[in-house]
Amino acid sequence: MKTQKSFETDQGVLYVVGTPIGNLQDFSPRAEEILKKADLIAAEDTRHTRKLLTHFRISTPLISYHEHNHRTRGTELINRLLEGESIALVSDAGMPGISDPGEELVREAVERGIPVIPISGPNAAITALVASGLQTQPFIFLGFLPRSSKERKEVLKRWMNIPATLICYEAPHRLLSMLTDALEILGDRNAAISRELTKKHEQWLRGTLSECIAYLTENGTRGEYTIVIEGSTCEEGEENQEENWWTSLPLVEHVEKYIKEGLSKKEAIRQTASDRSLPKREVYNQYHQSD
Structure with missing residues (x-):
């Protein structure tokens, strides 16, 4: 059990700062203030973030923190926080910690008793959801689906019978194959597909998955996409609803089934943790203790 009073601390603080997903006018005055007063800004792409800092005349030192250096750089950042420095964590766009390694830095900071203070800002998933025209709750955010069709289909199968709206991100060169897999696994559900959110060329497609696929096949794909897909409409208790199939399995066998x-x-560890409502680290530790 840990408690945190965010504004009653003289320790080093990790600020998780939301930045614009496209339109610089979405940058909040509070976020600007935090980036100016922090001792250091940890950015996913320093070149990208430098443009934001230059626009708002922010001169705080900048350091990279991304998927290729997050292990060594994460240790360095934690040590600096323990020494009393304040660090602002930013991603290329939106809230850090969602589909980027910021999640690991936040987790480590929490475990070490370092205050973590979120500075709210734009988020592509929620922005797309509220304008999708689909049911907004409950929803499940899947991030970027696996690159291979086989793994992608396995993930989709896991959620195919859940009556919750599905949200994911996708790169333009994989969008059509991802939508084709979704059509095969989920059926021809309603969907809302957005690109270039908040930017000059923002565009929306709203229709069935097959209609969206036909349009994109003819017109091509450009930019980063956020996809919102209607949840299952299966009635509770239908035969294809497989709930808690893992109940009789030991945790290790649960993980290994997903690996197979x-x-x-x-x-596999992440999904097992989700199934059992356990912290990922607990599943990780139990699984590796069996090695």
């Missing part, structure tokens, strides 16, 4: 189905060890 084609997931990576990391993805």
Whole structure:
């Protein structure tokens, strides 16, 4: 049990700062103030963030923190926080910690008793959801689906019978194959697909998955996409609703079943933790103790 009073601390603080997903006018005055007063800004792409800092005349030192250096750089940042420095964590766009390694830095800071203070800002998933025209709650955010069709289908199968709206991100060169897999696994559900959110060329497609696929096949794909897909409309208790199939399995066998189905060890541990409502670190530790 840990408690945190965010504004009653003289320790080093990790600020998780939301930045614009496209339109610079979405940058909040509070976020600007935090980036100016922090001792250091940890950015996913320093070149990208430098443009934001230059626009708002922010001169705080900048350091990279991304998927290729997050282990060594994360240790360095934690040590600086423990020494009393304040660090602002930013991603290329939106809230850090969502589909980027910021999640690991936040987790480590919490475990070490370092205050973590969120500075709210734009988020592509929620922005797309509220304008999708689909049910807004409950929803499940899937991030970027696996690159391989086989693994992607396995993830979709896991959520196909859940009556919750699905949200994911996708790169333009994988969008059509991802939508084709979604059509095969989920059926021809309603969907809302957005690109270039908040930017000059923002565009929306709203229709069935097959209609969206036909349009994109003819017109091409450009920019980063956020996809919102209608949840299952299966009635509670239908035969295809497989709830808690893992109940009789030991935790290790639960993880290994997902690995046999084609997931990576990391993805299998994450999904097992989600199934059992356990912290990922607890599942990770139990699984590796069995090695």
